Amino acid sequence: MYGQTSIPDVPGYVSFRAGHRIQSRKILTGDEAKPTFDAIPSIDASQIFSEDFQERKRLAEQIGKAAQDVGFFYLINPPVSGAKMDAAFAALARFFALPEDVKMKYHVNNSPAFKGFNPVNPDEKRAGFGSARETFSLGRDYTDPEQHSIKVAPPGTVSLNQWPDADLPEFRRDIYAYFTEVYAFAAKLVQIFSLALGLEETALDEFFKFPFTDITINHYPPQAGDDTYRQVLFPHADYGAFTLLAQKEVSGLEVLNANAIWVKAPVVEHAFVVNTGSYFELISGGRWKSTVHRVCARANTDRTSLPFFFSPSPNTTIYPMVALEDNDLEDQLTYDLSGIPYLGSKPEQSPYLLYVRPLTNHVPPLRYAVAAAAACHVAIRFQNDSLKARSREWQLKAMELMRQRLTSKALTADFGTVLTILMMAQNDMCTGDCAEFDTHLPAARAFVDEHGQNLPDRGYCEQRLAWLDIIRSTTSDHFLTFTSPDLKKVFSRYRSASGHAREWGHEAFACPIDLLEYIVDVTVLYKIQPRGQLFSQAAIEKASLFLERVRGWTPRPGYYSEQMGHVVRAWHAGVQLYVIRLFRLHQHGCGEGDAAIQTTELVETVLAQAKAVKTPSAWSHASIWPLFQAALWFEEAEHLERRQWLLDYFQMIMRTSGCNQLDVAASTLKTIWKSGEYYDSVTAGNITGSLIL
Numbered sequence: 001m002y003g004q005t006s007i008p009d010v011p012g013y014v015s016f017r018a019g020h021r022i023q024s025r026k027i028l029t030g031d032e033a034k035p036t037f038d039a040i041p042s043i044d045a046s047q048i049f050s051e052d053f054q055e056r057k058r059l060a061e062q063i064g065k066a067a068q069d070v071g072f073f074y075l076i077n078p079p080v081s082g083a084k085m086d087a088a089f090a091a092l093a094r095f096f097a098l099p100e101d102v103k104m105k106y107h108v109n110n111s112p113a114f115k116g117f118n119p120v121n122p123d124e125k126r127a128g129f130g131s132a133r134e135t136f137s138l139g140r141d142y143t144d145p146e147q148h149s150i151k152v153a154p155p156g157t158v159s160l161n162q163w164p165d166a167d168l169p170e171f172r173r174d175i176y177a178y179f180t181e182v183y184a185f186a187a188k189l190v191q192i193f194s195l196a197l198g199l200e201e202t203a204l205d206e207f208f209k210f211p212f213t214d215i216t217i218n219h220y221p222p223q224a225g226d227d228t229y230r231q232v233l234f235p236h237a238d239y240g241a242f243t244l245l246a247q248k249e250v251s252g253l254e255v256l257n258a259n260a261i262w263v264k265a266p267v268v269e270h271a272f273v274v275n276t277g278s279y280f281e282l283i284s285g286g287r288w289k290s291t292v293h294r295v296c297a298r299a300n301t302d303r304t305s306l307p308f309f310f311s312p313s314p315n316t317t318i319y320p321m322v323a324l325e326d327n328d329l330e331d332q333l334t335y336d337l338s339g340i341p342y343l344g345s346k347p348e349q350s351p352y353l354l355y356v357r358p359l360t361n362h363v364p365p366l367r368y369a370v371a372a373a374a375a376c377h378v379a380i381r382f383q384n385d386s387l388k389a390r391s392r393e394w395q396l397k398a399m400e401l402m403r404q405r406l407t408s409k410a411l412t413a414d415f416g417t418v419l420t421i422l423m424m425a426q427n428d429m430c431t432g433d434c435a436e437f438d439t440h441l442p443a444a445r446a447f448v449d450e451h452g453q454n455l456p457d458r459g460y461c462e463q464r465l466a467w468l469d470i471i472r473s474t475t476s477d478h479f480l481t482f483t484s485p486d487l488k489k490v491f492s493r494y495r496s497a498s499g500h501a502r503e504w505g506h507e508a509f510a511c512p513i514d515l516l517e518y519i520v521d522v523t524v525l526y527k528i529q530p531r532g533q534l535f536s537q538a539a540i541e542k543a544s545l546f547l548e549r550v551r552g553w554t555p556r557p558g559y560y561s562e563q564m565g566h567v568v569r570a571w572h573a574g575v576q577l578y579v580i581r582l583f584r585l586h587q588h589g590c591g592e593g594d595a596a597i598q599t600t601e602l603v604e605t606v607l608a609q610a611k612a613v614k615t616p617s618a619w620s621h622a623s624i625w626p627l628f629q630a631a632l633w634f635e636e637a638e639h640l641e642r643r644q645w646l647l648d649y650f651q652m653i654m655r656t657s658g659c660n661q662l663d664v665a666a667s668t669l670k671t672i673w674k675s676g677e678y679y680d681s682v683t684a685g686n687i688t689g690s691l692i693l
């Protein structure tokens with residue numbers, strides 16, 4: 001179900017891939033451990049088609065509880081023929097035993113939907129992480145007559161599945177005999193899940209009219225002669241609605257509990273291991289978490305597993321069908337934050353996971369500030385207004401607890417206090433609350449100045465504060481809180497993990513330090529100009545000099561990843577647009593008699609680079625500032641389509657990242673476009689209210 005990935009090893013944490021992001025969970029033992037499952041529950045599914053509603057309801061209750069508490073459960077005695085399951089496994093064994101060149105005839109690249117055989121990827125065969133498996137996949141394909149009871153594809157539709165009819169004539173028959181029964185079982189299970197959410201039995205049917213089905217059979221071939229137990233499929237959470245996994249003879253599936261301890265899910269013959277995925281997490285309002293799992297196997301042992309992934313129709317829109325559960329919500333939410341890009345994008349260097357998250361158990365205001373941030377992100381992703389309101393309540397609660405903490409002298413100077421204020425300032429920034437931000441940012445700065453020596457990661461705090469201060473000053477009429485020499489001192493102290501001077505120590509910032517310094521210089525220069533007058537020739541010359549320097553700047557060759565390279569080039573063009581706009585260099589050029597500066601190419605560069613970034617990803621989020629700068633040049637007459645594209649793009653990134661800043665940026669742009677006034681991004685024209693980006 002997932003492609004290649006590399007997951008870092010962080011001591012004390014388990015890292016995994018879920019929701020398209022690498023996330024981590026701290027291993028909790030002793031006093032820190034919380035109540036969670038230590039075995040996979042087992043439920044008898046024999047009555048699933050019972051005519052008696054009470055029977056079905058009883059089943060639903062057990063399933064709902066298991067989905068909520070564990071996310072994984074066995075369905076034993078399902079009405080799916082054990083003989084057909086065995087026949088399917090036997091067919092698979094024959095297929096995987098075929099010579100490699102025969103299997104390669106059915107390579108996934110021959111199918112428009114990537115269905116068929118996918119060989120072991122040698123790069124992924126390393127022990128410890130990655131995956132060591134070959135797969136055969138098939139799925140929704142209404143050109144196959146065996147699926148005509150669901151739907152008949154219109155004539156001319158291309159087929160997606162590949163069948164090894166020429167080499168294994170019985171394969172297709174045996175797999176379809178199994179598929180047909182599992183499909184009927186899965187469709188009925190949707191209704192049981194619906195009951196489990198307290199809804200009408202048919203309430204979810206609408207989402208699953210023409211479901212997305214996928215069977216990706218995993219074959220984990222032996223890797224070595226010894227019997228060491230190794231991970232062969234990396235930790236991940238499934239994205240579908242639910243998965244019905246058939247295992248045979250060789251166990252190996254392991255499920256991660258809330259304390260980050262692996263719980264084994266051994267083979268139960270002819271039973272399904274069922275787990276709910278991301279789509280059900282959304283539909284259930286976050287109640288049924290998509291639980292993380294992995295596969296381990298003895299190096300000398302062959303293992304085959306047969307999962308059936310069931311997802312909503314590709315052309316349906318899903319949404320939460322019930323209100324969010326409140327059980328220990330703050331606690332669950334703080335986990336959710338670990339994937340948020342501004343907190344550090346890689347687990348091994350995420351200050352959030354290393355410093356903030358562990359302290360949430362001991363520092364009550366930090367716990368609420370973090371819960372407020374997480375709730376806001378989840379509320380936006382799930383479009384849940386009541387959770388958004390809750391987020392505001394938690395932010396207020398954090399402020400109240402903070403006031404209490406500040407009266408205790410002993411606690412005032414500690415790291416928890418600094419992190420809390422920092423988190424609160426971050427929340428103000430997200431929601432666009434200028435007034436609170438103006439209190440929190442200077443307060444955090446005073447703490448770092450006064451108590452900096454004792455902070456375990458002073459660098460993180462200083463970098464974060466500098467970043468918030470600068471970006472905010474470029475999009476509002478506020479002056480910087482830090483002085484420009486202060487900021488430069490902060491920047492020059494930092495080195496990246498690989499030792500490069502003047503590269504961010506934490507991978508959470510997209511704009512290179514050099515460019516950010518130019519932003520500071522230009523912003524200060526602009527803000528000290530007398531209002532309501534033409535710029536002095538000296539000011540224009542200085543601005544032009546900055547523009548020349550920015551233009552002459554080049555990214556360090558080979559230093560950035562491909563994705564970050566695009567973002568950096570988008571910033572490079574975005575900063576130039578910023579200087580030009582502030583000093584109106586497109587109108588009067590750089591000096592007496594100079595030609596006006598052209599902006600078209602810079603706008604195109606920002607757009608092209610931003611579009612080259614994979615979406616959605618942390619990097620697409622990192623291009624908001626340059627995109628905003630480019631969007632200020634979208635003239636109404638020529639660029640109506642572009643404007644709409646950008647609003648849609650911001651909306652898409654917002655719905656996946658949960659970041660409210662995109663909404664603030666979009667509404668600011670709409671106001672500017674509507675007013676038709678010249679916007680210099682600093683005096684903000686007549687725009688009042690939100691603090692953007």
Ligand SMILES: O=C(O)CCC(=O)C(=O)O
Pocket residue numbers: 001216218233238245247252253293295305307
């Ligand atoms: O091989 C297994 O038992 C589990 C496979 C799995 O988790 C997956 O394919 O998503």
Ligand SMILES: [Fe+2]
Pocket residue numbers: 001236237238293
């Ligand atoms: Fe899985």
